[in-house]
Amino acid sequence: MRGHGRIIEYALSSLSRRKLKNLSVAAIFSILIAVLSSILFLMHAYKTETLKLLDSSPEIILQNMSAGRHELIPLEYISTLSGIAGVGKIVPRYWGYYYDSLTSANYTLMAVDADDASDKNKQDVKLINGRIPQTVGECAIGSGVAAIRQIGLNDDFFMTLGTEQNVNLKIVGIFTSNSAIVTNDLVVLTKNDLVKFFNMPVDKATDITIEVNNPSEVTTVARKIRRAYPDSRPILKIELTRTYDNIFNWRGGIVLTMFFGAIAAFMIFVWDKATGINARERQEIGILKAIGWETSDVLQLKFWEGTIVSLSSFLTGLILAYAHVFYFNAQFLAPVLKGWSVLFPKFQPMPYIDLYQIFVLFFLTVVPYVAASIVPSWKAATSDPDAVMR
Amino acid sequence: MLRKSFVCALLLVVISVTVYAAEPHKPSAADKCAVCGMLVTPHVKWLSQIIFKDGSVMFFDGPKDMFKFYFDIPKFAPAKTQADISDIYVTEYYTAKPVDAKTVVFVTGSDVMGPMGKEFVPVTADKVNSFMVDHKGQKSLKFDEVKVADFHSGNMDKSHADHKH
Amino acid sequence: MLKTKLFAAFIVIEAAALAALYVSSVSTVHLKEPEMALKGSLVRVMKLTDVAFWTEARYTRHPSQADFFTAFQDFPMSVDHFPAGSIVPPSQIHGAQ
Incomplete structure (x- = not known):
C-alpha cells in the first residue's frame, strides 16, 4: 500500500501529462455546474423573497x-x-x-x-x-x-x-x-x-x-x-403562495427543461468517459500493475483522478454561479427570464441560499463522475498485466 | 374645601380601580403554559392568562388548561387561591384578541382544535350561533357555568374518551 | 509532493471562498431584514398580490389573480402567447381542490 499523498501526487502528474484534455473536461464541468447552480440559486432566491413578501398580502x-x-x-x-x-x-x-x-x-x-x-x-x-x-x-x-x-x-x-x-x-x-x-x-x-x-x-x-x-x-x-x-x-392567501411556489419550483417549467437538458448532456459526457477508456490508459494500468501496484492502488489512483477534476470544477462552478447571480444580477439568465416583458425589474436578488440544493447537485454530478472514472479501470486493473500491455 | 378633597378622593378611587383592572400581558418567547409546560408564543391565537392581585401572571396555551388551573389552583400554585385572581383573559376566536373571560361564551365539543386538542373555544355571545353551526359545537357555557365535569364531556378529555371505548 | 500541496492549497482557497460567500449571503440576508420588513409593509398597505416580473399579460403580471381556469384566454389555442408562458405553468390549485 502506498500513502494517499503519493497516489494523489501521481494522479496529479498523470492528469498534467494530458493537460489539454483534462483542462477542457474541467472547464466543461465547471460551466455546467455554474449554469445549473445559477438557475437553482436564482430561482430559490426569487422564490424565497416572493413568498416572504406575499405573506403580507390580504x-x-x-x-x-x-x-x-x-x-x-x-x-x-x-x-x-x-x-x-x-x-x-x-x-x-x-x-x-x-x-x-x-x-x-x-x-x-x-x-x-x-x-x-x-x-x-x-x-x-x-x-x-x-x-x-x-x-x-x-x-x-x-x-x-x-x-x-x-x-x-x-x-x-x-x-x-x-x-x-x-x-x-x-x-x-x-x-x-x-x-x-x-x-x-x-x-x-x-x-x-x-x-x-x-x-x-x-x-x-x-x-x-x-x-x-x-x-x-x-x-x-x-x-x-x-x-x-x-x-x-x-x-x-394560501392559494396565492401556492401559485408562486409552483412558478418558482425548480422542478417546474423552463428550469426543468434546462436542468434536464444539462444533466442529460452531462450524463452522455460521463458515459462516454466511462466506456471509452483508451488503449493508452489501459497500457498505463498494465505497467503500474507490472511494477507492483495492487488493484486497490490503481482504483485509488483513478478515484483521486476523478475527485481532483470533479471537486475542483464543482467548487469553481459554484463560485462562478454565486458571483453571476448575486453580484452580476444573473446577466446571462435575464433574457430567458425576461421573455417579452418590456418592464423587467432590475434589482439585486436577496442572497437566500438553500444548502440542500447544493448537496443534491453534488450527488448528481461529482459522485457519478468519480464512479465513472473508477468503474472502467476496474476491469483493466483486475485483468492480467501481460494481457493489457500487449 | 371639603368638596375638593371629596373629588380628589373619588378621583383616587377611580384611578386605583382602573389600575386594578390589569391589562392583558404579552408573553415572552420563554413563557410556558402553567399546566402542560408547552411554550405559549407559538399558540398566541389560544393564549389565556390569569393575572393575580399581586401583579404576577400565569400563561396558558388554551382556555382548557386555564380552567384546569382555575379549578385546581392548590395543585399548580399552592401559594395562590381563586380569591387572589384579579383578571382572566382568553383570546376570542373570531377577533384573535384578548378579552375578559367573564364576557365570552365557551363552546365545547367543536371541530376546532387547540394546541392541546379539543378546546373550550372562547366566542363572543353574538357569534355563538354561527360558531355552533360552522364548527359543530356541542355546549356553550358562560365562564361561571363551566364545571369540572365538562372536561369529560364532548370528548374534551381525550384519554378519558379512549378509556371508554 | 509539490503538486499535491498546490492542489490542496487550490481546494482550500476555493472552499474558503465559498464559505466566505455563504457567510456573506447569510449576513446580507440578516442585514437586509429591516428592508424586507419595509417591503412587507408596502405589500400590506398597498394590498399587493403579485411580483412585477412579467408585465406582458394578465396571467403573467398577476398569476395569482388571473383566471387560469378560463378556457381560451384570448382565442382558442392561445395558451402561450408569451415566452414567460414557459416559465409560468398552468395553475394546479383548482384541479387539486
Missing part, C-alpha cells in the same frame, strides 16, 4: 365572475361580507392595466383613496422617493416606469385611452429600485382619477380585500362567501 381577495371571467365587483357586497363572523377590515381595490403605446409597455394602475380612513396608512409607505399621491392629479410611479419613460419627480405623466379618457398627472413619488420586485410597473394614482380614467361605474370596484382575524377561520369565511355569492371567486 387574507382573501374577492373577485366577481361573469360568464367565467373576472368582472368588476359591486360595492354592495361589502355589507353582506361584514356580517360574516371573523371578518375584519374590508377594503375594495381599484386597479387595472394600461398599455402605453409610446414605450410598448404595460403598466399596472393602482388607486389609493386619500379620503378613505382605511387608506390613510398608505401615506406612511417607505421605500418611495417623494410620497404617495394625496389629491387628484398626482401619481407615484415604479422605478421601471420612470426609467422607460425617462421622467422624474415633479414631471408630468400623461395617459390616454381616447378623447374622453385622459389623465395628466404630476409625479409626486417614485418607488425606490430596491422595492422594484413588487413596484416596478406600478402607477399609483388617486381613486377618483383611476375611476374617471377607466370609466368605471361608481358603485363597483375591481375586487375586494377581506381581512380575517383568525387565520384558521379563513376557509370557513371563504365557504360562506361562496354560499352568499356563488358567482364570486375568493382567492385565499
Whole structure:
C-alpha cells in the first residue's frame, strides 16, 4: 500500500501529462455546474423573497365572475361580507392595466383613496422617493416606469385611452429600485382619477380585500362567501403562495427543461468517459500493475483522478454561479427570464441560499463522475498485466 | 374645601380601580403554559392568562388548561387561591384578541382544535350561533357555568374518551 | 509532493471562498431584514398580490389573480402567447381542490 499523498501526487502528474484534455473536461464541468447552480440559486432566491413578501398580502381577495371571467365587483357586497363572523377590515381595490403605446409597455394602475380612513396608512409607505399621491392629479410611479419613460419627480405623466379618457398627472413619488420586485410597473394614482380614467361605474370596484382575524377561520369565511355569492371567486392567501411556489419550483417549467437538458448532456459526457477508456490508459494500468501496484492502488489512483477534476470544477462552478447571480444580477439568465416583458425589474436578488440544493447537485454530478472514472479501470486493473500491455 | 378633597378622593378611587383592572400581558418567547409546560408564543391565537392581585401572571396555551388551573389552583400554585385572581383573559376566536373571560361564551365539543386538542373555544355571545353551526359545537357555557365535569364531556378529555371505548 | 500541496492549497482557497460567500449571503440576508420588513409593509398597505416580473399579460403580471381556469384566454389555442408562458405553468390549485 502506498500513502494517499503519493497516489494523489501521481494522479496529479498523470492528469498534467494530458493537460489539454483534462483542462477542457474541467472547464466543461465547471460551466455546467455554474449554469445549473445559477438557475437553482436564482430561482430559490426569487422564490424565497416572493413568498416572504406575499405573506403580507390580504387574507382573501374577492373577485366577481361573469360568464367565467373576472368582472368588476359591486360595492354592495361589502355589507353582506361584514356580517360574516371573523371578518375584519374590508377594503375594495381599484386597479387595472394600461398599455402605453409610446414605450410598448404595460403598466399596472393602482388607486389609493386619500379620503378613505382605511387608506390613510398608505401615506406612511417607505421605500418611495417623494410620497404617495394625496389629491387628484398626482401619481407615484415604479422605478421601471420612470426609467422607460425617462421622467422624474415633479414631471408630468400623461395617459390616454381616447378623447374622453385622459389623465395628466404630476409625479409626486417614485418607488425606490430596491422595492422594484413588487413596484416596478406600478402607477399609483388617486381613486377618483383611476375611476374617471377607466370609466368605471361608481358603485363597483375591481375586487375586494377581506381581512380575517383568525387565520384558521379563513376557509370557513371563504365557504360562506361562496354560499352568499356563488358567482364570486375568493382567492385565499394560501392559494396565492401556492401559485408562486409552483412558478418558482425548480422542478417546474423552463428550469426543468434546462436542468434536464444539462444533466442529460452531462450524463452522455460521463458515459462516454466511462466506456471509452483508451488503449493508452489501459497500457498505463498494465505497467503500474507490472511494477507492483495492487488493484486497490490503481482504483485509488483513478478515484483521486476523478475527485481532483470533479471537486475542483464543482467548487469553481459554484463560485462562478454565486458571483453571476448575486453580484452580476444573473446577466446571462435575464433574457430567458425576461421573455417579452418590456418592464423587467432590475434589482439585486436577496442572497437566500438553500444548502440542500447544493448537496443534491453534488450527488448528481461529482459522485457519478468519480464512479465513472473508477468503474472502467476496474476491469483493466483486475485483468492480467501481460494481457493489457500487449 | 371639603368638596375638593371629596373629588380628589373619588378621583383616587377611580384611578386605583382602573389600575386594578390589569391589562392583558404579552408573553415572552420563554413563557410556558402553567399546566402542560408547552411554550405559549407559538399558540398566541389560544393564549389565556390569569393575572393575580399581586401583579404576577400565569400563561396558558388554551382556555382548557386555564380552567384546569382555575379549578385546581392548590395543585399548580399552592401559594395562590381563586380569591387572589384579579383578571382572566382568553383570546376570542373570531377577533384573535384578548378579552375578559367573564364576557365570552365557551363552546365545547367543536371541530376546532387547540394546541392541546379539543378546546373550550372562547366566542363572543353574538357569534355563538354561527360558531355552533360552522364548527359543530356541542355546549356553550358562560365562564361561571363551566364545571369540572365538562372536561369529560364532548370528548374534551381525550384519554378519558379512549378509556371508554 | 509539490503538486499535491498546490492542489490542496487550490481546494482550500476555493472552499474558503465559498464559505466566505455563504457567510456573506447569510449576513446580507440578516442585514437586509429591516428592508424586507419595509417591503412587507408596502405589500400590506398597498394590498399587493403579485411580483412585477412579467408585465406582458394578465396571467403573467398577476398569476395569482388571473383566471387560469378560463378556457381560451384570448382565442382558442392561445395558451402561450408569451415566452414567460414557459416559465409560468398552468395553475394546479383548482384541479387539486
